[in-house]
Amino acid sequence: MSTTETLTADRILEATEEVLRRFGPSKATVVDVARALGVSHGSVYRHFRTKAALREAVTARWLGRTEELLSEITEGPAGSAEEKLRAWLSCLFEAKRHKAGxxxxxxxxxxxxxxxxxxxxxxxxxxxxxxxxxxxxxxxxGGEFEAADPVSVAQAVFDATARFHDPVFAPEWRRPSIDDEFRAVCELLLRGLRV
Amino acid sequence: MSTTETLTADRILEATEEVLRRFGPSKATVVDVARALGVSHGSVYRHFRTKAALREAVTARWLGRTEELLSEITEGPAGSAEEKLRAWLSCLFEAKRHKAGxxxxxxxxxxxxxxxxxxxxxxxxxxxxxxxxxxxxxxxxGGEFEAADPVSVAQAVFDATARFHDPVFAPEWRRPSIDDEFRAVCELLLRGLRV
Known part of the structure; x- marks a missing residue:
């Protein structure tokens, strides 16, 4: 890659992800990232002051991609909140499963x-x-849901679907029964939300 | 321990648990178990034909203790199913947290x-x-709950409370907010079950 291109934080993060994918988290170094970009490691450190800061930033970027995907649903036109929540939960599960698989x-x-x-x-x-x-x-x-404390109810919905988004469960996401199980949990939660 | 006592499967499992606790799962051997009981390892193998069988049996016994505790609630006098389910889920969470802590x-x-x-x-x-x-x-x-398919709904209740019984979450069970989070999930699920 030409060093005459401006070295942005974004370009560094992209290269970092590629280096991490290739060498794994225990072996990847800032020097590897600099080499992939054809720059000195000092240039990388000017954007990210420590290796830890660089790793944190690349993690935030990775998680941020899912947040953006989901916010398109969240910010979507108001309609049925039930449909929106169902779409949101499915999108989260799909995004995580997609990343894992x-x-x-x-x-x-x-x-x-x-x-x-x-x-x-x-x-x-x-x-x-x-x-x-x-x-x-x-x-x-909209008179669709009943929730005395929406924050605590939202947390409960998120916690109750942990099996379908927490990466510790990734090995279970390949099981054939998982989609039915996901739907059953969603429907029970939606029943619990309806007025 | 006197070798004149009858060597029962139960005594072996008790000793195995103690040996596992002391040496850890990677180091504990059948010879350690036999030594703790003052018997030959052949005597242990007469009850459990392989080390794997012994380890499986001790795991089944450990898990069985929680099953028995919970079945006292399940088999308890019929009353409010809601109260029974709440008690059952609390008992499961408490039993797991107790074991972890x-x-x-x-x-x-x-x-x-x-x-x-x-x-x-x-x-x-x-x-x-x-x-x-x-x-x-x-x-x-009893006309309290609505569930077209009780088996799938029961699975959904169990899956939705994974955060409060799956051992992978044990580190979170010490957080001060966990009890409120548990209650919020239970109440949402019970709302979803009520007719």
Whole structure:
């Protein structure tokens, strides 16, 4: 890659993800990232002051992709809150399953990275639960849902579907019965939300 | 321990658990178990033909203790199915949390053992879900719950509370907010079950 291209944080993060995928989280170094970009490691450090900061940023970017995908549903036109919540939960499950199945090396890499970056993960979870809260509130305003405390109910919906989005369960997502099990949990939760 | 006492399977399993707790699952051997009982390892092998069979049996016994505790609730006098289900879920969470917190070495040991004995674990899960099914059916018969397919609904209740009984979540069970989160999930599920 030509060094005359401007070295942006985004280009560094893209290269970092590729390096992590290739060498794995324990072996990938900042020097590998600099080499992949054809720049000095000093240039990388000007954007990310430590290796830990770089790894955190790449993790945040990875989790952020799912947040953006989901926010398209959250911000979508108000209609049935039930349909929106169902779509949101399916999209989350699909996104995680897709990441786990299509690029297992990268998924395994991020499984290690998220254990190092608990603040980044906590923020991700806050973003996701706040999206669910918005949908629940929309449903309450529209007279569809009943929820005395939408924040705690949104957290409950998120917690109750952990089996279908927490990466620790990734091996179970290949089981043939998982889709029916997912639907059964969603329908029970939606019944619990309806007025 | 005197070798004149009859060597029962139960005595062997008790000694095995103690040996596992002391040496950990990677180091504990059948010879250690025999030594703890003051018998030859041949005597142990007469009851459990392989080391794997012994480890499976001790895992089944450990999981069985929780099943028995819960079946007291399941078999209890019919009353409100809602109260029974709430008590059952609380008892499961408490039993798992108690095991994780009071004897972390033994819990860590079993966390390893259950990865080796997937059949034993699958049977345990079938027993637990069938207990939930019974309570759901009781609720349907009593006109309290609505469930077109009690087995799938019971599985959904069990899956939706995974965060509060699956050992992978044990580190989260010490968080101060966990009890409120547990209650919020239970109440949402019970709302979903009510007619």
């Amino acid at each position: 299509d690029d297992p090396e990268l998924f395994a890499t991020y499984a290690v990275l998220i254990t190092e970056a608990s603040d980044v993960v906590d923020e991700h979870l806050v973003v996701l639960v706040s999206q669910v809260t918005r949908i629940v509130e929309e449903g309450v305003r | 009071d004897d972390p070495e033994l819990f860590a040991t079993y966390a390893v053992l259950i990865t080796e004995a997937s059949d034993v674990v699958d049977e345990h899960l079938v027993v637990l879900v069938s207990q939930v099914t019974r309570i759901v059916e009781e609720g349907v018969r």
